Amino acid sequence: MSAIWTKRFVNFLLVIVALAAVGALVQAWSAYSEGKFHMVSYPAESDRYQVYPIGNWDAFWQAKEGSVRVDDHAWLRAARLAGELIAIGLLAAIFWQLRGFLGRVAGGDVFSDANILALRRIGKLLVSGSVLGISIAVMTQFAILEALPETLDGDRIILPSISFGSDPEMPNIRMQYTPPILPMLMAMIAFITAGAFKSGQQYREDSESVV
Amino acid sequence: MAIITNLDVVMAQRKVSLKELAERVGISATNLSLLKTGKVNGVRYRTLNAICRELDCQPGDIFEYRPDD
Numbered sequence A: 001m002s003a004i005w006t007k008r009f010v011n012f013l014l015v016i017v018a019l020a021a022v023g024a025l026v027q028a029w030s031a032y033s034e035g036k037f038h039m040v041s042y043p044a045e046s047d048r049y050q051v052y053p054i055g056n057w058d059a060f061w062q063a064k065e066g067s068v069r070v071d072d073h074a075w076l077r078a079a080r081l082a083g084e085l086i087a088i089g090l091l092a093a094i095f096w097q098l099r100g101f102l103g104r105v106a107g108g109d110v111f112s113d114a115n116i117l118a119l120r121r122i123g124k125l126l127v128s129g130s131v132l133g134i135s136i137a138v139m140t141q142f143a144i145l146e147a148l149p150e151t152l153d154g155d156r157i158i159l160p161s162i163s164f165g166s167d168p169e170m171p172n173i174r175m176q177y178t179p180p181i182l183p184m185l186m187a188m189i190a191f192i193t194a195g196a197f198k199s200g201q202q203y204r205e206d207s208e209s210v211v
Numbered sequence B: 001m002a003i004i005t006n007l008d009v010v011m012a013q014r015k016v017s018l019k020e021l022a023e024r025v026g027i028s029a030t031n032l033s034l035l036k037t038g039k040v041n042g043v044r045y046r047t048l049n050a051i052c053r054e055l056d057c058q059p060g061d062i063f064e065y066r067p068d069d
Helices: A003-033 A074-106 A113-147 A181-208 B007-014 B018-025 B029-036 B045-055
Strands: A040-054 A059-070 A173-175 B003-005 B063-065
Touching: A003 A074, A040 A074, A040 A113, A059 A113, A074 A113, A113 A181, B007 B029, B007 B045, B018 B029, B018 B045
Parallel strands: none
Antiparallel strands: A040 A059, A040 A173, B003 B063
8 A cells, every 4th residue: 555545544544533523522412402411321231131032933032231321420421421532532643643654664664763653652542542441431330330229129239340249149230341452452562563663673773784 | 892994004005995996896985985984883794705805805904803991
């Protein structure tokens, strides 16, 4: 891919990120206009769920996953919106670094200080995004648990994603969470690649000063 | 640097100019000048072989080791 097309592709990704930011703000404004900004929902999964046969018992519809919602938590909604906007900003910064990196590589400037710095920055931004995502999830789950009574309907208990004291006899509702494994893995690859580029730069400097 | 380059001495003894030697060895005059002033990190065997051939000398005539004080 030529330098021009590489830049165009990353520019396109930056436009998508900007649209995501606008989308988040529009969604928040819409919720505010409808008086729903104080509502916060979070995906959850129930241990006790109903199963409906589909067709001639060929398949089943499982009413297993849903969301738990708490009201009167405008502060949490605002905090989550701020976190979402920061995450979008981090993504834009990653794409901006990637834009410069790909442009330099396509232009033949591969093993340079600027590229090593860009890769390290991408790694740091990915780690920051992962930590932010984990923090928002923990904060949301904690706030929801604080707002709810200990047992729901007298016989159900709601649990955070990580809990060790759950009663197997109790039909639990567990809040869902997927750890940011992919961003962490990508951050690790970015740091390793930065190290490889550093070695490449030293090798280039050595070979350039040999006559 | 403990390695001293005596290329300028050998060139003066053989009465060979920098430009002429660079052409005969097959490297640029800039690179030969850098080698002459000791501003390089290494010399390829191919380059050293060509210099010794053109100047009719041994590698030891061009390079000298002087321990640092």
